[in-house]
Amino acid sequence: MAQIELDGLLAFPLTPFTEDLEIGLDRFAENVESHVAAGAGALFVACGTGEFSSLSVGEVAALLAKAREVVAGRVPVWVGAGGGAAAARAGVAAAQAGNADGVLLLPPYLVTGPPDGLVDYVRYAIGDTSVPVIVYHRSTGVFTAAAAAKLLDLPSVVGIKDGYGDVEAMTRIVTTIRALGTPRSAEFLFFNGLPTAEVSAQAYAAIGVARYSSAVHCFAPEIAHRFHRALGENDTEVMDALLAGFYLPLVALRDETPGFAVSLVKAAARLRGDKVGTVRPPLVEPTAEQIDRLGKIVENGFAVLKGR
Template sequence: MSIVRKAPTGILGFPTAPYKEDGSLDVPALTANIQFLVKEGLSSIFIACGSGEFHAISKGEYQVMIETALKAADGKVPVYSGVGGNISSALELVQLSEDLGVEGYLILPPYLITGEQEGLYHYYKTILEHSELNAILYQRDNAILNLPTLQRLVDEFPQIVGIKDGHGDMELNLEITQTLGDRLEYLNGMPFAEITMPAYLNIGFRSYSSAMSNYIPHISRLYFDALQKGNQELVRDIYVNVLLPLNKIRKSKKGYAVSLIKAGMEIMGLGVANTVRPPIVPLSEDDYRDLESVIKATLERYPIESKESIRS
């Protein structure tokens, strides 16, 4: 098997799981979501991960989402799937992902249990031994690898191409980046990653997952370009006038990290409704109106250079 051992870099696309009025998966809306991300220049598609409500979809829906992503991406960008949860399910999803033809997978935290480092090592080891596909580890919630455990896994499994951080321990991040260097690609996976990217970029993180790209990708591009070029004035302007207001809404209720994306897409007329599956709740009417105001102000300050526009 000939596999390029390289993780995606730049702005990473994380599509949603759109639903119809009856609660079933809306495949045409998912296709449009993915095609939009590819058209807008995102470097990759990570399907059925956190933004795609991995926790709430069935195995059948999972397969449909991957098949849809591969067809919609059409080989233009790599497609990674999300795997995780209990170890038996994780192995099934890895095999299914490989059979369907993804380039790699992101390992989400194991279900509920907070294990010791040795237990986490064996959780990841069991998954990694199951496939030669590229794998990205995820520092989040109940799955935080310390440097010795990560070093042990990286030494044993060349298919580990990156580590995504959604935990925010900068001391640990520095230990990892300074020790492992260019052996891995480092991905900022913090909730609303744009908020922390000024700090992460300076310690070797060249990539981040952008939920905002699902509805205002031109802001993600503008912001990331300003960060890379050291345009601090533009970085601060976007940070204060766009990111902070959006983040204030996101932090107001648990689960809004997903709900905010769908509401933003609906506001932008992108064919996804403000609907999520329990236990996540949709944006309240007040928060929805606040989001409309923030997006409208954003588009007035940073117009889209195309025919796209906010709904009237």
Template sequence: MNSQRKSPTGILGFPITPFDEHGRIDEQALSRNVEFLINNGLEAIFICAGSGEFQSLNRNEYELMVDIAVSTTKNKVPVYTSIGGNISTSIELAEISKDKGADGYLIFPPYLIDPEQEGLYNYYKTLIRSTDLNAIIYQRGKAVFTVDTIERLAEFPQFVGLKDGIGNMELNIELTQSLGGRLEWINGMPFGEITMPGYFGTGFHSYSSAIANYIPHIARTFFEALKRNDKELVDELYKNVLFPINNLRKQRKGYNVSLIKAGMEIIGLPIGSTVRPPLIPVEKEHFLQLETILKEALEKYPVHICK
């Protein structure tokens, strides 16, 4: 294994894809989103991922977003793209990521397939080996791995991390106990802060944060409190901020993306509310509820105090 290879750790930034009134990508808004995440201390940028509506982007849009992410970060933090679904297209996106200077990619599951372990192994082996970039596997949907399959894939030095979006803690413990420090373990469940205490104890010390797009100081305060075992502050943040937002997120399918855009609008990062079908924008009633939650949260936890 190349000892220089390292997966991003800590709180990972997943920008949204802002669309203008004509449905085109708002380049300036995307650059501001990436810059905001970097300035607030997030350890990596994952562009064109789930929160970036990967499923709805065409090739030109994908290339544009990778260009913006790479040029905006200026090597301050690693930039990861997303690939997955159709294997031929994924190989092409991996090549694009390499050519444009990305550090690696997050591999989503194959499209509409419930595969055997050997099929999963061959799919991910092909994508991991397609370039020399770092690769992180996203375990979610039907892409659920046995320890044996992950051990076999771990023979490839490009494979640096596993992001879990399943929530099977028995499997996660088996994986971390079997492979230990060979991989970085990333919590990829919806609203990562909610489940992070359970993950942290099993060796998952990184996670993707949706709320970091609009209240990153609260995400950081929560994670630092968790790491130093400050249960009182963790519980307080659950009660006053995290559970209210999560309960609102669960009101409609797809709010895991559109609620991020609403939160950004509320705090003064205007990116519009447009999402592409089949996602739906946040309803007015829910927007107003989020506005109230964030107003109270910022009164209790101002940016200057949390920092």
């Protein structure tokens, strides 16, 4: 398999819903175009921020098709798959059939297993496909370093995205894989996939995990790109200012209610005029008071951004 290049800031478009909570493909097309225009390095549609867990197989396929139509080859388009073993296998197959550039494979649904069982889950999901796969390390899919190294035996697995948040564990995974000393281990990709990844970006970059996805790109790409550039330049002054004035207050609000890693992003996008609708249950919308605070946090973020 050719080496996969996923550089720049990775964006995860929201899935717009109508008032009756049906997907709005026209609104989604606008959303996708805005990400590309803002400079996203790649798009991951129907993933965590895109409410993968609430979508049907047909809806995921429709979102992938629309994204590919809009993007027209300008940036890579990856798509989510996962859940139960059979659903994950069907999702990976559908991604290949839909000409996705790759798949973000989310963890097993509800149950977990020992490390070798997780490797088998990935193997089963891939089946006889060849579409590139990034394995999401989180929740019911937490890999040991030894199990993560076994993923390199699966040719289409090109990387691991960490949403677990244990820097020591991720250091073990990165070091174990790089120490294999093969061309494949040298090319293997690592991603920081924590919610509001900018808060942990410096710590992860220090262990060789500089790539990350930014939910903030959905509503404030200007802030997201400035932080990303500062990280690449090791400009701690800019990073500290944006963390203190924007990201940390945003995270504090996010942590008030389960699911706000998505709900707040949608609310912020609506505040900026995007027609993305509300979230599907069991996620809930912020209260009026929380939305007011969210607006002030975003406003302050842009104030901090001025002159930087």
